[in-house]
Amino acid sequence: MPRVPVLVAATVAAVLQLAPATAAGGGADGAPRVAAADAARAESPEIRVGPVAYARTVSIAEIERLPMVEVPSGLSMDREGTLFQGPLLADVLALIGADGVDAVVLRGADGYGARIPREDWERWPLVLATRAHGEPLGIRERGPARLIYPMHRHPELDDRIYIDRSVWLLAEIEW
Template structure:
């Protein structure tokens, strides 16, 4: 994967909500890349509505795609592990342009998410868009309270 940004990442000015480590070339804090909400949203936001196993009715999500965030840090792989605030960790592939991965949702129904409402970040897919987003692997990759990603070599 080639970096989406030609220069080093700026340091976050708000609360750090996501840390990316591992096989990355763009860093802003030692060996890692830290992001606040504004930095994530500055990468471009995808908006969609979908039903989920964890919410009632159609829910609106917005945030950058996981692939976009990985490109911004110059990830050398789409293979990664993602960890939530409660240390729940998954191994996953971030997807490809042909089979898109999740969005790192920063907003739910137009509002920032608190830890209580599965935030501040939630990996979500457009489950209603296609049957390929409706299986146990996709559901298990849909972690809320995302705090860190480690990109594999």
Template sequence: MPRGKSGAGGLGAGWRWLAAALLFALTAAAPPAAEPLPQPTGPVILVVSGAVAVTNSGRGAEFDRDMLYALGLTEVSTTTAWTDGVQHFQGVLLRDVLERVGAVGTTITGLALNDYRAPIPFEDAALYDVLLATVMNGAEMQVRDRGPLWIVYPRDAHPELQEPQYNDRWVWQLRELQVQ
């Protein structure tokens, strides 16, 4: 039976949400990754705390840049609400970080260096290629230009991500993800 064009793969947003919820329910029931998380050898640029099964410190799971890069790099090209034109980002997928630490929850709170905090629905990581970007337009991001990590949504690939409520989730100068 042919499907209409109601979204990616013929599925509407409601079906994508349901599929993402099912994926996370199945993932949550699975045992956490057995491989321990190594100790960072460079400066820690991200801490994942809260409902995580795999940690390497009393604060939770600490990552240096090389540990994040070992999860696999992804590129996203998209516009942002704060810059002109299409920007080219490189980093690791939020879902890969959450999977690596065995995170289970409903909300991820992104905390910035300046203590800005933004709740992010857990299902965003399954529905979209949400990036923890470390590179923008070929240059490694520094604190002065929204680094070392910036949560980036692929807003040009999904029209709903251009809605204003998603802008609050683009935490720059990210230092911690708290999983609840």
């Protein structure tokens, strides 16, 4: 039976109470930027991060203080035209002290997990989405955070291997 973090109930409760925020701006690298200043939340879901023996939590609000980018979903299960916002996975990994590892395991609240190799976040701009259309991701959008592979710019990512790595309902990042 997959291990489901105790944090899930608190995360679900916090996600359902989040206040909306708006997106704005544009980035010089061609990726639209969204304002990080509006990302602070009174109550913020948390994600468990770290090596299993030394795990801690990081809040979505902390993650959203990083520069944010915008990316359309490439998955058929999302509503057409959905625009997600969040920081690059590489930036999140630097924030939590995992930028030097060879791979991380992202695990959802449903117990599903996927190993994300360093090659993925170094080759493509993977986004740890925390918002859709500027609004915090709720359970319906598979939040509080989810990994988005930029299939819209890199058609080679429209492959089962990368689709299977697109973890949602993110509850843990382990290495």
